[in-house]
Amino acid sequence: MRAWTLLLGGLVVWTAHFLALYGVASIFPGTTIANWLVLPLTLVAVAALIFLLRRSVVQMASRDSLDRWMGRLATLGAAISLLAVVWQAIPALAR
């Protein structure tokens, strides 16, 4: 289970962040509260992704070839999710 968690962790964080943004935009439609809430949500997601990145980078140095492969995949997943999370938050943060 730990292997899957690390492998898919980045993408799960991206999904959770997206759904949270959709949630606040729907619960507080047309208000600035939604825009303000996006910032802490994004910071939490970024922090989680940096944590996952560090874990996966450590795994990339494993002596086992499959662990290294999964570590690389997890790192790529977390990195692309980091970009996606920031990209996702821009519409709210830029206002």
Place this chain on the structure above:
Amino acid sequence: MKSETGFDPALFDRFPTKEERPPGEIEELERVWRAPRGWGLLTAVNNNYIGTFYVGAAFMFFVLAGFLALVMRVQLALPLQGVLPQETYNQFFTMHGTLMMFLFAVPMMEALGVLLLPQMLAARDLPFPRLSAYAFWAYFIGGTCFFMSLFFGLAPDGGWFMYPPLTSTTYSPGINADFWLLGIGFIEISAIAGAIEILVGVLKTRAPGMTLARMPIFAWAMLVFAAMILIAFPAVILATLLLELERALNWPFFDATRGGDPMLWQHLFWFFGHPEVYIIFLPAAGLVSMMVSALSRVTLVGYQLVVLALLATGFISFGVWAHHMFTTGMPTLSISFFSAASMAVSVPAGIQVFSWIATLAAGKPRHNTPTLFLVGGIVTFVIGGLTGVMVAMVPFDWQVHDTHFIVAHLHYVLIGGSVFPVFAGLYYWTPMMSRRPLSERLGKWVFWLMFAGMQITFLPMHLTGFMGMPRRVYTYLPGMGLEPTNMISTVGALTFGVGVALFIYDLARNFRFAVEGTAGNVYGGGTLEWLPNGLYAARSIPVVRSREPLWDDPNLGDDVEQGRYFLPGTPTGQRETIITSPIRAEPQYLQIMPGPSVWPLLGALFTAGFFLLLTIQAYTPAVISGILAIPSIMRWLWETDRPVAKQEVDVGGGIRLKTYATGPSTHGWWAMIMLLIVAFMVFLMLVFGFLFVFGVHPEYWIDFNASGPALPIAAVYTAGGALVLLGRHLLQREGSTLWSPTTQVLLGCLALAGAWILDFALWQDAGIDPEASAQGALIMAFLSLEGFLVGVAVLMGAYLALRTSRNMIERPRSVTFDVTMLFLVYTAAQGAASTLLTRLFPGGL
């Protein structure tokens, strides 16, 4: 090397074995795996047969849907044509979209999965062959009856997305819409059955040594595809059920005048509908990645990035559903998020496209039919992808929404991203199951006709859309400048049709189904499906040491054929395959597999009968059919979960595996967990609907003062779940009697039924009226959903009792007991959660 299960990977070095195999082993394998003949073929469950039936049926629906498209194009060739009356045109475009999406695209991918995956993974078959058979027959019977509705003027006519209020009884009073709602709901159940089969198959039946890093890319694609089905399809199943309940019982989920909201339908539908596009695209992308490598005679460039792209698409695709709703007046900020996600999803698609181009550039692609279809598909898909980024921009989408521009865009994506890859695949893999390959000469004609037809049809259609022609109108006035592009599109469509007709001719001329003596590896693929095969798949199951084992070990085919790897015979004398661990594919145990049976066919027939008879309001026959489906399915299951006399057997190389296992690492447990994920998603979507409707129309909600019994009812549900867990605990104790564990389960069922009856009765006392408001309707929907689960739980309890009475429950652990326990505990948890939610929100909080 590390181990995942305690298995010593050094044992793989024993293979290929050196000693001669005993005589008669192959004959025994052939006897065990022999398929029925004649009419008995209807009872076949081997993936070779079911997979071929499945591909054939999906292709048949493609041809039928394509024919409808041609008639529509003839109608639109000139203004004010009279080929199709308005009402029939509505039925045609609805059936065209529905058939293509629900009866061709998704089933074709599942079909290819059933056909190719066991061979690609070197498994004897997928883990639940009877489930595959059930899924196929349910789909085929349901789909055929659904299509036949067209001949009686009863075909649905509300578009493939069936938006209410157009599809409410006010505007669609006949049973046409019901055909769609019940038919599609049913067919999606079949798709979910197939997805569970594929998911467990990829994770648990791979050849030893085939780690995640060595998995064929098609298996990765099918893994993501099947997982997406489990998450996405419950939304459409729930949506169709709610709309059918609204139509049949006047429960106003989508009626804004009674606190419902038609936007709820759009959210539920598109939560399914957009991932559906990727559900169709990803397996096709997997096919392309496999073929582009084999046909270029070089390994896939960026394998790991392609895996990442598949996974990322799977996740991001669930964040784009509302881009179909940009014009509905959603909050601007929400729209911005969906717009950003819609642009982001093009990144993983781009990664795959660049990988394919790089692979083609790095290798030496040959000029043959599958390569032509691959290149044509990539070009077409890229054009569709670019217009997709255009419509992800909200202001642009507002301009072209519901015009022919969108029709052009979606056809570029779906034909380029799915149809052309499937045709490439049909040419590439036909030699695996036919005595002769398809004709290269005819194939090139087929490609050029289809490719040219596609571009001639849909490129001008962008202009038709820009000029303002809306979708789903059966004609247009002369003098609006729409004639030239429409005429060109019709000529293109007919050209495409000629290409498909030529393909059918090629099939009729050259396709000769065979399991042995096939044309073989014509295109020089490097993956395991090209090993010498019989009905038992490969003679022995190889140890996989690379991604293209046939390229890296030229002797592999011979060694496999000589039985020098795993499972060279049938040590238990029954159908069997090796179950391996999900990450490192280490052998865990031997799965005994069921053989041919008429019961999956009968189960599918009666289940389909239930839904279809319900549609035409033949209630008594529908109930009889539904009742007959239950013993049919139970009878099919009755023959499973039967341990064999030998508890451990030698599976080759002196390695011994157990012949019976249950618990969290086994395939049965995994399948049940996946089924429960589906149930949970249905529940989650209903919770979303509940909160959504409250958020939109809180003024319609009244306080029923119903929070008092919430905790007691939840406690009874919890007690039911606890009793079931106690039963499992007793089963593991040697001192317990034959009946004591099952008795706990039956008491648990009683508690679940009691809790549900109490909940229902107290809501009745509180004066709830599901026809009066969406609030009442949603509460009744929660009760109905839970009631259904409790009903199934009671049936499972009865089945367990029946097996106990025949002393057919293994001790200390039993698969039947475990899966029953999982289902019942979930039912208890969902019952408690839905009681607390409906009784405490919003008044009790």
